[in-house]
Amino acid sequence: MFRQTWAEINLSNIEHNIKLILNHFPKDTFFCPMVKANAYGHGDVKVAQFLEMLGVRHIGVCLIEEGLLLRQLGVSTDILVFRGFDSRGARKMIESKLTPVVSTWEQLETLIFLKEKTKIHIKFDTGMNRLGFEVAEVGEVLSRFKAQSHLELEGVLTHLYQSDDGLNPNGETVEQLSCFLNILEVFKSYAKNFHVLNSGGIVCKMLGASGILNQYDWGLRPGLLIYGYSPVLESGLDFKPAMTLQSRTNLIRNIKKGEGVSYGHTWKAPKDSKIAVVPIGYADGWHRILSNKTQVLWNGQKASLVGNICMDYLMLDVTGLTEEKENEVIFFGQSKMGTEISAANSAVDAQTITWEVLTSVGERVPRLYRK
Template sequence: MYRPTVAEIDLTAIRDNLRAIRAFTPLKTQVIGVVKGDAYGHGAVRVAAVLEQEQVRLLAVATPDEAVELREGGIMAEILVLGNSPADFVPYAVANNIALTTVNQATTMMYGAAAGSHTVRLHYNVDTGIGRAGVLADDATEEILCSATIPSVNIVGLYSHFACADSDPAFTALQTTRFAAVIREVRAGGLQPAMVHLANSAGLLSSPGVMLDGVRPGILLYGCPPVPAPTCSVRPVLALRTVLEIVKELPAGHGIGYGRTFITERPTRMALIPIGYADGYLRGLSNKAHAIVRGRFAPVVGRVSMDVCALDVTDIPAAVPGDRVTLIGEQDGLSVTAQELAELMGTISYEVLTGISKRVPRVYIDKSP
């Protein structure tokens, strides 16, 4: 690597976070390892390998291509594709222990026809209020029971997804009630799905009574709880680091960056760092964020460019080119979190983490024996 900008991924933190989540969930509840979106920007194959070592039996991805990436990376655990899959992916899924999501009888028929003389394993998505994919809860029982009679399919799971478990307890309770009714009716109709799952990260923290057969911790697994989690202690897995590239003296009244959105009010030591919005350090952080240099916070000044941005190190007189810079993570007793950056931009930590581009190498650290 010729460029010093890297994302450090602490695989020991993944292991510890998984253990904390398991300790928080009932023994009967299986933790589904959510590794969609390249494991929330952490590297799907490496994270999945750790989860597999820790006896996670089911991994969840969003797309068929993500499932293929895991299989080609040597991952052997069962995979569930949460999004839509085309008919021509079904033979691959059947041959490679990949379960697919179905949302209605027509989709189930398409999967069954594509499976031919084999059997495709399906999880049925029930829309209890999020208004995206899934059969509406009021129609679900009839659709699911009819789908179960279609040749070459095996409905092994039922799931739904909370819309606002981090903010609306009443609506979350309503979704839980709707889903429970569907499960009750489906079982009364003779279908006994092996895996019923509902709670995401926010759901398992805010509604621990709905941790059913499985839970799907995504952002929580990566150490960024979407709601306060004093009884489920996790820590961030990713740190984003670079170094000071250039340190330059600028006079008062001098602009920094495109658009001259920052004008120095005093003689200023400007430090250039090799990271920008093409790396996922976004333009919305311009003149808002700060980084850690030599045990001090250095503000980002001027617009974040595609490849570089500037820090004001005037109050860090010892700062010199080559000094380590932390933009997300801990250094010298200080920290910057993905959530803090998200709040500066009016978004969520998920977007900050998944937005770190492929141009930033992932460097893996594993202190586990």
């Protein structure tokens, strides 16, 4: 490795987060952590191999391609593929023992036509208006499926669109679950798993949501949570971020009061200043919108990002801050000095969400794994 920017992935924290979730639910609760989008930026192959080693029995991806990569690299756990498929995709999934999530009549008919033995999950749309059969189609879907002995129904699912409101008895989550309960009633003799709860739903249940959230042992599909962030802010739950995005630099320029920094000189030094040049840019996923807007940790202390972020570099005002031989810059995660900075804060500064900050970390940023 030649570049001085990398993401350290603490697998022990992923294990900790998983245990924190599982300890809260009955032992045989359906559990399918999401490793789509390169495991939310953490590296899907390594994370999937680690989850398999922990004994996790199902994992979720979006694309057939993501599932195939995991299979090629030896992951043998059940892999649910959430994105739709055509007949070419269906054949490939069956050949590679990937588990299709069926969301449309075309997909169901494709699998019926192929007559190959396969496990499937069926998805219903209870309000997200993205993927899944209409709720009103539940009876028809069941009759069509029932006639197919080669299709083994492993689960029925829906997706929550406002899952952090699960503690509100009049919220959208409660409404979606009530709707899904009708689907469960129809399918309960044919499927053993009814999975619904993403990170927000899981946290609400862990925080003691009552009513319908607690009435049934809903299956779990956590994404963000296993990587250490809760969608319900200040939940008080001890989830530990798994990724630390960091650089090292010893390139520091002394500039005079009034001099500008970076393209367009959008920042001008209010006094004689020390400017650190850090080898990470928007091509690495550190969004340009953060220019002049955020702080990072410089040797454990907060430093402001100044001037426009470039493709490969950004600059920090480190005037008055301590200097080391190798200066540590932490964008999010934990400094070796013990201080921390959260990707959730970067998300606020970048006017986005933590999911996007994590998944944005670019391909050319090496991931180093620690356990």
